[in-house]
Amino acid sequence: MPEKENTNEKLLLQVQEDWADEAEQHPSCQHGPTVLFYRQSQRPDQGYYACSAHRDSKLCNFHMAADKWERSRLKDVLVEKNYPEASGHVLKASDSDPTKSILALAQDKVNAQYFFDEAALDFLADQCRCLGITKVVCMGAPRLHFRLRANYKSFLLDLDERFARYLGAEEFCLYNMCNNHFFYKRKPFEKFLQCSAEDRLLIVTDPPFGCRTELIAHTLRALRWRHNRINQLPVTPLSIFWIFPYFSINHIRQEMPEMEMSDYRINYSNHSRYTNVGKESRFCGSPVRLFTNVPLQLLNLPQNEGYKYCPKCCLHTASDNLHCGRCQKCTSKNGQTYRHCNECDMCVKPSYVHCHSCRRCTQREGHDCSFYQTKQQCWLCGQRGHIETNCGVWKTQRKRSRTGCLLCGRQDHRERRCQHRGRYFKEHQFLGHTSIQCLSN
Incomplete structure (x- = not known):
């Protein structure tokens, strides 16, 4: 966690x-x-x-x-409320987008509203078209809902009750994505989840960036469970677009290992830092990315926004993301040109320095090695909390120590890529998650 x-x-x-x-x-x-x-x-x-x-x-x-x-054990029952009567005109699909006229909520710790800019909306709508999506659940993404509703069946789940003025029960429910709680009757939403054999449903979520990833992952799994139960399906994955900063990648993949990060940078029209426009914008552009369980090869990143097709990776990447022949992928995550460190055998940010004690590149010299190592994932057993030289499983199996790769002693790689790995470990992969079993001698 x-x-x-x-x-x-x-x-x-x-x-x-x-x-x-x-x-x-x-x-x-x-x-x-x-x-x-x-x-x-x-x-x-x-x-x-x-x-x-x-x-x-x-x-x-x-x-x-x-x-x-x-x-x-106080009696504590929250009763679902009936959908309120619309106080204004319920919008038609062709009507204008109210997010362009209402005052955006600005409480960063609760429900600050930052709306996708036009390029991001175009990109997300284009991905729906390319993937053959027919239904979209917009979880905390109101502007996308208003963009899609003219051409797709879209349902908005949001904590802003003002949208009940514009949308009927068949496409909006007051909802807390942090605990998967429906404040109104959920039957209209469950009806929306009913799909035919031709339907393809996508969940797009744009949570507050301070929200715990465990909570969002729990909600996404709960919605998948509800969809499968309603449609009488076995354990079937749903397509997900999770909009979040790139530096949360480890937290997201810890909860949902099947999620991969696309290079596409999401900009917001009313955020001074999460955009590539203005004096306050970051030097590498917005840090917000799209995480998805859809194969990245199926996403089409627009060339006119600075993206290219990498024939070696067989997917679209940022134009400044260089392919590493050693890692066999385009490795940059934040827009900088990463470099390959031969000692830890992986690509790292250009400012990182190698620590021989930690066997990894780190942000700075003079860090607390003992503390830093408790946050790492072991390249031998795959568990977090230690590095390879402190791996209890490995010490039990093989007591001799080596420099370089602990499995074979060679200096040109580390344990993750060792050809002798199969002698000592058996790996199982399922939905992006890898479990490692240490083999007895």
Whole structure:
């Protein structure tokens, strides 16, 4: 799990499941079922319940110790509200986009609204066309919903109740994506999820960037479960576009290993930093990317916006993303030209320096090696929390030490790419997740 800021100890989460029975219910605040927080060193009953949507106690001060909830077991049922009567004109598909006239919410810790610019909208709409999408769930992406509704069946899930003035129950529900809570009756949405054999459904989510990735991943899995149950399907993946900053890639892939990052940079029309326009824009452009379980080879990145086709990778990448013959892919994530480090046998940011103790390139010299190593993923066993020289599994199996690759001793590669790896480890891959089994001697 991702760490809580300013602490060395992980903060774990527990979310109420859709099918939770009475004994598993969480207490609720005005924003739906709360989330149970507890530290790695604690049991769940030593934690506390807090709001899933608000990270600022001034905005939602709900806080209840887990043991108090267990003792009290207050009746805490949130009743789904009927869809409110539209106070204004319900928009037709051809009507204008209200996100261009309403005042965007500006509370960064809760529900700040940043709307895709025209290029991003064109790109996302074009991907829907290329992929043969017929239905789209826009989760926290209102401007995209208003762009798509003229040509696609689209449903908006959003925490801004103002959209009920413009949209009927058949295409909008007041919704908290952090706990998968529907404030209105969910039957219209469940009807929308009913698909024919010809339908292809896509979920596009643009969460607040401060939101915990565990919560969004849990919601996406819950929506997939609901879709499969309604359509009487086995475990079937749904196509997902998750819009998030590139530096969250490890957190996203930890929760959903099947997600890959596209090079396309998402710009916002009303954000001064997450754009390539203006004096405050970043030198490499917007850091926001598209994460998806759709094969990247199927995405068509526009050449007129600075993207190219890499024949070696067989996919579109940024024009400044150079192909590495050693890594066999275009490796840059942030727009800089990465370089290949022969000592750790991987491409790294150009400013990184190699640490021989950590066996990796790091952001700076003089860092705390012991702390840094507890955050790494072992290239031998695949587990997080240590590096290869401290791997307990490897020390049990092979006691001799080597320089260079610990498996064969050669200097021109590391354990991830060693040809002798199959002698010691068996790897299984499923939906992007790799499990590693150490073989006995």
